[in-house]
Amino acid sequence: MKTAYNEYSIQYGRHDIYRHQSTGIARRTFDKVYLAMARSLDPVSEWTYQSPVAEQSRFGCGNMAGSVGIFCEWGAQYEEYIVVFGVALPPGEVSLANIEQIEDVVRAIDARMAEYLGKPLESGD
Numbered sequence: 708m709k710t711a712y713n714e715y716s717i718q719y720g721r722h723d724i725y726r727h728q729s730t731g732i733a734r735r736t737f738d739k740v741y742l743a744m745a746r747s748l749d750p751v752s753e754w755t756y757q758s759p760v761a762e763q764s765r766f767g768c769g770n771m772a773g774s775v776g777i778f779c780e781w782g783a784q785y786e787e788y789i790v791v792f793g794v795a796l797p798p799g800e801v802s803l804a805n806i807e808q809i810e811d812v813v814r815a816i817d818a819r820m821a822e823y824l825g826k827p828l829e830s831g832d
Contacts (some may be wrong), residue, residue: 717808718776720794721815727787730762737763737784741791748780753806756813760821760828761785766813768801777801781813785820792816 721794727733748767758764762807771778779801780793796805823826 712757716797716802717805718795720812723791725789725791726800727789728796730786733789734762735783737782737789741765741782741784743788745780745782748778751758751806753777753801753803754810756810758783758813758817759815760824761790766809768796770798771795776796779805779809783816786824788820790816790820794796814818 715777725733725736727736731767738782742765744763745767748769751766751768754766756766759830764781766779766781768777768779770776776798778793779796780791782789782791784790792809794805794809820826
């Protein structure tokens with residue numbers, strides 16, 4: 708019998724952190740640059756996590772060029788930081804097991820950012 712975590716098929720992932728000179732610059736960069744680039748990624752109905760720490764965040768998935776797979780990405784603004792985490796999945800549907808695995812990583816990022824920024828981590832459920 709397989710568990711949900713044995714069924715996920717994340718091919719690779721990446722995690723980037725960008726620090727800006729101020730929260731205002733990070734907010735404008737997230738709004739005007741990140742969200743413009745992420746607009747090609749479609750919202751996923753199974754994604755329900757909302758960060759209790761980030762000022763704003765977005766999650767979406769889309770087909771990679773040449774239909775070689777699906778790329779899912781979560782981006783968030785934390786004060787003067789913009790954090791981006793993305794994964795590649797094989798072609799086909801995005802499974803609930805994949806979404807749960809991605810959410811686990813995003814929750815860990817949230818916890819680390821909360822600790823780093825000295826903010827309490829409240830339940831986002």
